[in-house]
Amino acid sequence: AQSVTQPDIHITVSEGASLELRCNYSYGATPYLFWYVQSPGQGLQLLLKYFSGDTLVQGIKGFEAEFKRSQSSFNLRKPSVHWSDAAEYFCAVGTGGGNKLTFGTGTQLKVEL
Amino acid sequence: SAVISQKPSRDICQRGTSLTIQCQVDSQVTMMFWYRQQPGQSLTLIATANQGSEATYESGFVIDKFPISRPNLTFSTLTVSNMSPEDSSIYLCSVEGGVQYIENEQFFGPGTRLTVL
Numbered sequence: 001a002q003s004v005t006q007p008d009i010h011i012t013v014s015e016g017a018s019l020e021l022r023c024n025y026s027y028g029a030t031p032y033l034f035w036y037v038q039s040p041g042q043g044l045q046l047l048l049k050y051f052s053g054d055t056l057v058q059g060i061k062g063f064e065a066e067f068k069r070s071q072s073s074f075n076l077r078k079p080s081v082h083w084s085d086a087a088e089y090f091c092a093v094g095t096g097g098g099n100k101l102t103f104g105t106g107t108q109l110k111v112e113l
Numbered sequence: 114s115a116v117i118s119q120k121p122s123r124d125i126c127q128r129g130t131s132l133t134i135q136c137q138v139d140s141q142v143t144m145m146f147w148y149r150q151q152p153g154q155s156l157t158l159i160a161t162a163n164q165g166s167e168a169t170y171e172s173g174f175v176i177d178k179f180p181i182s183r184p185n186l187t188f189s190t191l192t193v194s195n196m197s198p199e200d201s202s203i204y205l206c207s208v209e210g211g212v213q214y215i216e217n218e219q220f221f222g223p224g225t226r227l228t229v230l
Contacts, residue, residue, distance in 0.1 A: 032217055043117075043205065044156075044221040051217060090155065099144055099209050099217060103155040 002027040002093050004104035012110040013081050021076040021107050023091030032094030033074040034101065035065055039087040047089075050074060061085070086111045117208060117222040125228045126196055133192045134225045136206030141186035143210025146219065147179070150203040159204075162189040186211070196229045203227070 003026045013019055025031055035047040048059025055067040065076045074091060091104040120135045136145065145162040160168040160181055168181035183189040193200050203224045209217065 034219075036221075043223040044207075046218060046220065049218060094217060094219075099146075099219065100158060100161075101146075101156075101207075101219060103157075105155045 002031070002095050002102045004091050004093050004102055006089075006091055006104035006107050008107045009105070010108045010110065012112060014112045015083050016080050019076075019078045019081045019085070019109070021089050021091075021109070023074045023076065023104060024072050025074065025091070025093045026072065027093055027095065029095075033065075033067060034092040034094065035059065035063070035074075035076050036090045036092060036103075037061075037087045038090065038106075044090065047076070081109075081111055083111045083113055085109060117206065117220060119204075119206060119222040119225050121225060122223065123226040123228075125230060128197050128229055130196055131192055131194045132196065132227060133190050134204050134206075134227075136189045136191070136222055138187045138208050141211050142208040143186075144208065144219075145183060145189045146207045146209075147181060147189070147191045148205045148207060148221075150205065150224070152201065156205065159191070162191075162206075193227065196227075198229045201227055201229045 005024045033050040036044040038044050047063050048057050050057050050067045058064050063078050067074050088106045088108050090106045092101045116139045118137045147159040148156045150156045158171050159174045160170040162168050162181050162183040164183045180192045203226050205221050205224045207219045207221045209219045
């Protein structure tokens with residue numbers, strides 16, 4: 001069965017600093033990979049996705065993620081964090097043709113001013 | 114993009130009662146799903162809501178506890194039956210496919226926060 005691991009439960013960064021959120025997945029076939037963000041009191045917003053092709057994908061709000069098959073990873077990055085990026089971030093793998101999502105446990109990001 | 118709404122946005126219920134949550138999309142979509150997010154935890158897929166037929170439930174979820182309807186391509190309901198405090202969660206619907214959506218991209222409603230006393 002597929003699974004997603006987000007090893008960092010909480011991360012604190014200073015505004016303007018770079019950010020990397022880790023995500024490792026377990027799935028026997030080529031995965032569909034997603035990053036979602038959930039701000040307090042808000043629903044989930046899709047940041048970016050990887051299905052195939054270029055392993056470095058660009059998303060909204062200045063985020064990018066890199067798919068590394070050899071490491072079964074799909075880490076999320078942002079070169080300069082803004083205070084409004086404080087939220088919870090979920091990595092997910094899609095199976096069953098991509099639409100059955102298995103989520104990681106999430107990483108809570110705190111941004112210090 | 115299209116708009117996904119859920120009603121109610123939150124509710125406080127007594128144990129033993131049932132609550133029906135509605136999910137409305139303002140355009141036709143191919144797939145609709147229901148997820149549960151328990152306090153401090155991640156999202157878990159409950160079931161896929163199939164238009165015109167019985168929902169497809171994931172392991173650990175049963176129709177008697179979580180009956181689902183999907184009468185058309187823009188609307189679905191999830192009922193949480195015979196509630197207990199362990200059912201206190203955020204329930205989210207998501208959609209995929211259709212004219213305004215890209216295949217294999219799921220978009221989520223704002224969620225329904227349920228508290229069971």
